[in-house]
Amino acid sequence: MKNTGYFTIAMLLLLLSACMTPKESKKEAELFEKGTQIENSNFTGTAWLNMLTAPDSLNTMYAGLVTFEPAARTNWHSHPAGQILIVTQGEGYYQEEGKPKRILSIGETIKCLPNIKHWHGAAANSEFAHIAISDRQKGAAEWFQPVTDDEYLK
Known part of the structure; x- marks a missing residue:
């Protein structure tokens, strides 16, 4: 039964890839709601979180889904099981400790290795x-x- 999580994630990615076409109008509905601040x-x-699927039994x-206002960002953090980020909107940044900041665009995927200190947020x-x-x-x-601010602007 542990594979149900992978099936759920695979289906989410399939749905997301099918919907990732250039927007014709800003009036179109977003794929997911922003969630709660x-x-x-x-x-x-300011950032918002919409939990798409929570851990369970x-x-x-x-x-x-995490949505950031311009210049909003996470603190430095790490995940014991690693983390995958799939960019769905706008332009942002990702940086691992000791490495240069990366610019991220729609459709890019980042694999954060376990216990690697990093941050991410909006341009x-x-x-x-x-x-x-991730996995808890x-x-x-x-x-x-x-x-x-100095780290963010580098």
């Missing part, structure tokens, strides 16, 4: 969204200090 100290700026994986002039997929079987994310 995140009210914790693990983010700089059948599997420990989860997937959530200064773009709203940004991604689906974050090895524990929850570990959160660290905020990304400074």
